[in-house]
Amino acid sequence: xxxxxxHNVTKLNDAMAQQIRETLRExxxxxxxxxxxxxxxxxxILERTLxxxxxxxxxxxxxxxxxxxxxxxxxxxYAPTIQINTDGGCHLDAAMVSTALESLKLDELDVLxxxxxxxxxCPVGFDLGQDVKVGIxxxxxxxxxxxxxxxxxxxxxxxxxxxIDLAPFVxxxxxxxxxxxEQVNALLPVIEMSATKGDGVSRFCDWILxxxxxxxAIRR
Amino acid sequence: xxxxxxHNVTKLNDAMAQQIRETLRExxxxxxxxxxxxxxxxxxILERTLxxxxxxxxxxxxxxxxxxxxxxxxxxxYAPTIQINTDGGCHLDAAMVSTALESLKLDELDVLxxxxxxxxxCPVGFDLGQDVKVGIxxxxxxxxxxxxxxxxxxxxxxxxxxxIDLAPFVxxxxxxxxxxxEQVNALLPVIEMSATKGDGVSRFCDWILxxxxxxxAIRR
Numbered sequence: 001x002x003x004x005x006x007h008n009v010t011k012l013n014d015a016m017a018q019q020i021r022e023t024l025r026e027x028x029x030x031x032x033x034x035x036x037x038x039x040x041x042x043x044x045i046l047e048r049t050l051x052x053x054x055x056x057x058x059x060x061x062x063x064x065x066x067x068x069x070x071x072x073x074x075x076x077x078y079a080p081t082i083q084i085n086t087d088g089g090c091h092l093d094a095a096m097v098s099t100a101l102e103s104l105k106l107d108e109l110d111v112l113x114x115x116x117x118x119x120x121x122c123p124v125g126f127d128l129g130q131d132v133k134v135g136i137x138x139x140x141x142x143x144x145x146x147x148x149x150x151x152x153x154x155x156x157x158x159x160x161x162x163x164i165d166l167a168p169f170v171x172x173x174x175x176x177x178x179x180x181x182e183q184v185n186a187l188l189p190v191i192e193m194s195a196t197k198g199d200g201v202s203r204f205c206d207w208i209l210x211x212x213x214x215x216x217a218i219r220r
Numbered sequence: 221x222x223x224x225x226x227h228n229v230t231k232l233n234d235a236m237a238q239q240i241r242e243t244l245r246e247x248x249x250x251x252x253x254x255x256x257x258x259x260x261x262x263x264x265i266l267e268r269t270l271x272x273x274x275x276x277x278x279x280x281x282x283x284x285x286x287x288x289x290x291x292x293x294x295x296x297x298y299a300p301t302i303q304i305n306t307d308g309g310c311h312l313d314a315a316m317v318s319t320a321l322e323s324l325k326l327d328e329l330d331v332l333x334x335x336x337x338x339x340x341x342c343p344v345g346f347d348l349g350q351d352v353k354v355g356i357x358x359x360x361x362x363x364x365x366x367x368x369x370x371x372x373x374x375x376x377x378x379x380x381x382x383x384i385d386l387a388p389f390v391x392x393x394x395x396x397x398x399x400x401x402e403q404v405n406a407l408l409p410v411i412e413m414s415a416t417k418g419d420g421v422s423r424f425c426d427w428i429l430x431x432x433x434x435x436x437a438i439r440r
Contacts, residue, residue: 037257037258037259037338037340037361038257038340038361038365038368038369039257039358039360039361039362039365065368066341066368066369066370066371067367067368067369067370068364068367068368070364070367070368071368088341088371090310090339090341090342117341118257118340118365118368118369119310119339119340119341119342120257120258120338120339121286121308121309121310121337121339121342122310122339122341122342125308138259138360140259140358140360140383140386141257141258141259142259144288144290145258145259145338147287147288147290148258148285148286148287148288148290148291148338149258149286149287149338150286150287151286151308163360165389166360166386166389166390169385169386169389170386171416196391
């Protein structure tokens with residue numbers, strides 16, 4: 001009984017995500033859905049990335065949080081930002097994104113970043129109409145999070161391994177991280193990053209530019 | 221419609237949690253439900269705590285994970301451990317705990333630790349029949365997690381602020397952390413901890429001993 005309902009909720013969500021996907025394709029907007037635990041550095045990564053892309057692409061951000069608008073205020077310095085407060089909800093869904101899109105000028109956009117609620121589990125199951133999911137792990141969380149939370153790494157198109165500057169201070173086993181990741185998703189690219197220091201940000205931006213070009217070429 | 225179903229699921233869970241609570245009271249077992257993001261250090265904290273309490277109290281652990289038995293193997297060195305694999309589920313519920321209890325010798329137990337799935341959102345909403353919720357935050361996640369994920373700090377009986385040895389290397393604002401926590405839950409005790417170095421573990425164990433005595437006295 002419960003399973004049926006969950007299934008229906010997902011089906012409704014999928015249909016709405018597909019509509020979002022079609023709208024974004026039509027407007028030639030490349031969309032990334034950023035997923036990680038709380039505190040992995042999503043917001044700082046986005047700030048750096050937006051700053052870096054500023055002259056090349058027109059970006060906007062939809063940011064989801066349970067409460068507060070802390071992240072939106074931080075981001076708004078760099079790009080138009082829409083805050084979604086889920087009021088305790090553990091993930092963004094396509095209906096929330098769809099509503100947020102109404103407040104953005106889609107004709108003036110090249111890239112849309114969606115910063116999901118900090119949660120390595122539930123957001124993975126909800127399609128938001130994105131082109132790619134970006135999975136973020138910080139070294140302070142431990143390399144065992146690859147094996148323990150496999151679904152996000154399976155569905156991601158790229159992994160950002162953040163806070164790499166802290167690796168010497170924590171017991172992060174890099175060999176095990178890469179071995180486990182290869183088991184879950186063999187061809188997944190990884191960018192080692194320190195968002196606070198700026199390392200790896202330009203590599204991520206290059207990846208975004210390339211990936212966006214590739215997808216726009218396919219859509220033609 | 222969806223709200224109704226969620227409400228019913230919670231109601232069923234609450235009833236089962238109440239049964240667990242009564243069983244544990246009857247057996248004079250003090251039960252702690254540990255909740256945090258992935259990678260905050262729950263497992264290491266538990267290893268240290270179990271090691272420290274070994275001569276004073278008979279402990280057992282129920283550990284929830286989406287996949288793998290990594291944590292259970294780590295814990296089993298110190299105490300009887302039951303692994304629950306949620307198979308992608310984002311939290312433990314009372315039915316899972318109830319089943320796990322069947323595998324434990326309750327007459328030979330003083331303390332039951334439940335290590336929830338790493339998730340700062342969903343586990344908070346599911347009563348497991350515990351006496352207390354323990355909220356864990358690591359300094360590497362950032363002090364803004366108090367304001368952004370308020371419910372866990374509101375419902376916790378104690379906060380462990382872990383990885384305190386890394387505070388000099390990250391931008392953790394201790395003043396803001398304590399100010400925000402006071403807004404959410406003014407009387408909440410905090411133990412600053414470095415589980416890997418062992419700092420703060422004995423204070424946590426003292427708290428467990430005291431809290432357990434207090435609750436057993438009330439139950440009499």
